[in-house]
Amino acid sequence: MTNDDVSSTSQALAFSNNASFVCVEDLPSSVYYVHISENSAFSLVAPPLNGSNYQSWSRAIRRALSLKNKVLFIDSSLPLPLMNDSLFIAWEKANNIIVSWLQAVVTPSIAKSVEWIEVVAYVWCDFKDRFGRGDFIRISDLQSDIIVLTQGDLSISDYYTSPKILSDKLDNMTSISNCACSSVCICGLDVVRGYRENDLTINFLRGLNDSFSDVRSQLLIVLAFCEEDLHTCIDSGTKMFLTCQASAS
Structure with a gap:
């Protein structure tokens, strides 16, 4: 070496x-x-x-x-x-x-x-x-704010954002646990979460201005009779809404 x-x-x-x-x-x-x-x-x-x-x-x-x-x-x-x-x-x-x-x-x-x-x-x-604990009065206020929210003078983009912000705050205070089922949900949590998302979508549609009444009616029909999962129904309805909005403009 x-x-x-x-x-x-x-x-x-x-x-x-x-x-x-x-x-x-x-x-x-x-x-x-x-x-x-x-x-x-x-x-x-x-x-x-x-x-x-x-x-x-x-x-x-x-x-x-x-x-x-x-x-x-x-x-x-x-x-x-x-x-x-x-x-x-x-x-x-x-x-x-x-x-x-x-x-x-x-x-x-x-x-x-x-x-x-x-x-x-x-x-x-x-x-x-x-x-961080859920305040029952605050939770009730958030739920009421979501229900009575209407489009008014807001643009579609701003109006869509408003209930989403309120919904996110509500989710933080009344969060739903994640489903732990291996494949198909049998605990019911996915169903509960789906109901909450469905309520938010319905409230959004009902709060649209009267100028969107025809589109709103069509979307409600899509959501009512869609046989696919909720997210697919909402996605299909949203695409229809955007198409109709583009045609109207």
Whole structure:
């Protein structure tokens, strides 16, 4: 073996030994990794949580933390290491900075209410328990808003978007579990979800201006007698509606 071979082998061994001591928080792929530019004053989302916007705020927070590979800290799926665990320091650093991020995107009064909670998963649970539970009065208001919504001066695009926004808010407060059946649904959840989507479609059609009365009647007939699945019926009806709208214009 030549001197060059010996030197190369020694360098490789040295690199291998050093690699075994790389701290987990220094690996960009690690959930414990925090970039040097991410300080405690970093603002994840806007506007801040004020109590009434929890649904949209929490979705934005989860999306932002997902981009930073930090969702595991708030959904309690990341075990809290013991203080004598080698991961504790890395966990504590990441945990504390996420707590600071959350406190920076809530109103001052809400931030003060959780200032003594040190584990970010507990902070997240506190927000969910206080602001994320379905408010029966709010649910009733959303249902009423969907039923009485009419097109009025709105364009078709804006009118279609309005009930969808209300429906999405309602789904967040009264979500239906996903069907866990292997092939054909036997639990009934798909049927329940289909009823909700059907109600939304019917309410949309009924709220159209009188200038679309003929198209509305045709679409209601399509939905009433369509023998295919709901999504196919709605898709067929929507295409018919767009065709008739284009002809009218």
